[in-house]
Amino acid sequence: MTRKHITTGSPFERDIGYSRAVVVDGWVFVAGTTGYNYDTMIMPESIEEQCENTFKTIAKALWEAGSRLDDVVRVTYIIPDKAEWPKCWPITSKAFANARPAATMICADLQSPDMKIEIEVTAKIGS
Numbered sequence: 001m002t003r004k005h006i007t008t009g010s011p012f013e014r015d016i017g018y019s020r021a022v023v024v025d026g027w028v029f030v031a032g033t034t035g036y037n038y039d040t041m042i043m044p045e046s047i048e049e050q051c052e053n054t055f056k057t058i059a060k061a062l063w064e065a066g067s068r069l070d071d072v073v074r075v076t077y078i079i080p081d082k083a084e085w086p087k088c089w090p091i092t093s094k095a096f097a098n099a100r101p102a103a104t105m106i107c108a109d110l111q112s113p114d115m116k117i118e119i120e121v122t123a124k125i126g127s
Contacts, residue, residue: 001025006064008038008057012111021061028065028123032078033057034115047079047116051088054119055095062123070098071123077105078118088117 006021007013013020021030035050036043038057044050055069062068075096079085085105101121110118 004065006061008061010038021065023065026125028062028067028125030058030061030121032118032120034110034118043114047084047087048091050116051091054117055091058119058121065125067123067125069095071125071127072096072099072101072121073124073127074122075101075103076120077103078108078110079105080107080109080116082107084116
């Protein structure tokens with residue numbers, strides 16, 4: 001079994017001890033990803049901007065793994081405030097217009113109070 005680790009260079013990955021994504025046997029497992037802009041390390045205020053940033057980070061990790069959003073088969077959304085969830089629907093439906101993965105939304109606190117969404121995906125390369 002070969003294993004490839006993908007990183008964004010985020011200090012969280014180093015400090016906590018995880019990879020943005022791990023590729024094993026044609027599968028890509030992308031860690032829970034929040035809405036930071038990793039170029040500036042700034043967290044936008046709105047859930048919509050955070051959701052967009054999250055998908056950019058996930059798409060980049062998938063690309064580095066040889067995959068793409070259209071290969072995603074499973075997605076989990078974690079949202080502290082379920083009232084904000086519908087604001088993300090236009091973004092999520094656009095991101096997964098082709099993949100239409102199995103999905104779950106969970107309400108839970110996130111690592112920092114400024115985080116409004118966290119997204120985790122699993123993709124099968126070339127699916």
